[in-house]
Amino acid sequence: MSLKILQFGATGQLAREMLVRAGPGVEITALSRVEVDLTNPDAIARAIGEAGETDLVLNAAAYTAVDKAEAEPDVAYAVNAWAPAAMAKACQARGLPLLHISTDMVFSGDKAGPYLETDAPAPLHVYGASKLVGEQAVLSACDRALVMRVSWLFSAYGQNFLQMMLRLAKTQPVLKVVADQRACPTASGDLAAFILSQGERLAKAPAGAREWGLLHVVNSGVASRYEMAQAIFTQTQPEGPPAMEPVPTSAFPTPARRALNAVLDTSRMQEVFSLQLRPWQEALEDVVAELMAQKETA
Ligand SMILES: NC(=O)c1ccc[n+]([C@@H]2O[C@H](COP(=O)([O-])OP(=O)(O)OC[C@H]3O[C@@H](n4cnc5c(N)ncnc54)[C@H](OP(=O)(O)O)[C@@H]3O)[C@@H](O)[C@H]2O)c1
Numbered sequence: 001m002s003l004k005i006l007q008f009g010a011t012g013q014l015a016r017e018m019l020v021r022a023g024p025g026v027e028i029t030a031l032s033r034v035e036v037d038l039t040n041p042d043a044i045a046r047a048i049g050e051a052g053e054t055d056l057v058l059n060a061a062a063y064t065a066v067d068k069a070e071a072e073p074d075v076a077y078a079v080n081a082w083a084p085a086a087m088a089k090a091c092q093a094r095g096l097p098l099l100h101i102s103t104d105m106v107f108s109g110d111k112a113g114p115y116l117e118t119d120a121p122a123p124l125h126v127y128g129a130s131k132l133v134g135e136q137a138v139l140s141a142c143d144r145a146l147v148m149r150v151s152w153l154f155s156a157y158g159q160n161f162l163q164m165m166l167r168l169a170k171t172q173p174v175l176k177v178v179a180d181q182r183a184c185p186t187a188s189g190d191l192a193a194f195i196l197s198q199g200e201r202l203a204k205a206p207a208g209a210r211e212w213g214l215l216h217v218v219n220s221g222v223a224s225r226y227e228m229a230q231a232i233f234t235q236t237q238p239e240g241p242p243a244m245e246p247v248p249t250s251a252f253p254t255p256a257r258r259a260l261n262a263v264l265d266t267s268r269m270q271e272v273f274s275l276q277l278r279p280w281q282e283a284l285e286d287v288v289a290e291l292m293a294q295k296e297t298a
Pocket residue numbers: 009010011012013014015032033034036037038039060061062063064079101102103104131150151152153154158159160188
């Protein structure tokens with residue numbers, strides 16, 4: 001018997017990794033924007049209400065343009081807050097579990113150490129605030145909901161820091177990279193592998209089980225953007241990395257202010273699921289190898 005996942009999102013980093021990594025025991029029905037536009041809550045309710053046999057619903061889609069959200073708060077809230085709220089309501093009505101993804105950007109970055117799930121959120125911008133409302137709506141409307149906060153996703157697909165560094169290295173004589181923002185870089189593939197490995201357990205977990213609630217899911221280890229860039233170039237350009245200069249966040253003013261500390265504590269994941277994701281550098285090696293293989297076949 002296979003695990004049947006109804007997934008919102010088909011083209012994003014996480015959505016694609018879910019589709020690539022699903023083994024023979026998993027059937028994913030991925031709904032793209034063309035099938036369900038997340039700004040339409042009725043379409044969301046219909047998609048869940050009318051789906052065939054389903055074990056889990058996963059929301060792998062979001063409005064992820066952090067700076068653009070400052071100018072488009074209505075769309076950001078529609079996709080990041082009201083859409084997950086509609087998913088949670090429809091899942092509750094059908095007795096289905098909902099897996100939802102959130103972000104370190106619900107925090108202000110003012111804490112001295114890593115953030116726990118129990119720490120008070122205080123987002124600095126529209127994107128973070130819209131994701132926070134989404135988390136709260138999901139957890140209050142569905143009693144079998146897992147909200148996974150993740151950070152700095154990277155993969156061989158889509159837009160992310162890894163791809164941006166490789167692109168800029170081709171055109172900039174000296175790469176200026178922010179050195180005072182710190183987080184736990186996370187491979188979208190490792191996040192997908194975590195979700196898939198826990199799928200059957202989550203499909204069976206009853207309301208009130210300790211699996212549900214907020215969970216920080218990030219690769220092990222912490223890095224600044226600058227340190228991550230160094231690792232990227234050590235792995236992709238061993239013959240000689242580009243010239244780089246560490247700069248403060250203030251060197252790149254952005255519409256949405258970035259938190260300096262976005263490090264997430266994963267003790268709860270270790271306690272509840274008895275596992276820890278591997279160090280981000282190891283995951284980066286795999287993603288770089290995948291990128292190289294893509295280049296060779298292109
Ligand atoms: N990327 C990061 O560094 C990061 C960090 C922390 C948390 N997260 C969270 O992790 C999750 C996955 O992020 P990701 O990087 O995989 O996202 P992504 O690559 O930016 O993809 C976003 C997905 O959402 C879809 N989408 C956006 N608006 C939509 C709409 N109105 N209707 C239907 N689909 C819509 C996009 O579809 P189209 O292709 O049609 O636009 C795309 O498939 C999100 O919840 C995000 O908030 C990401």
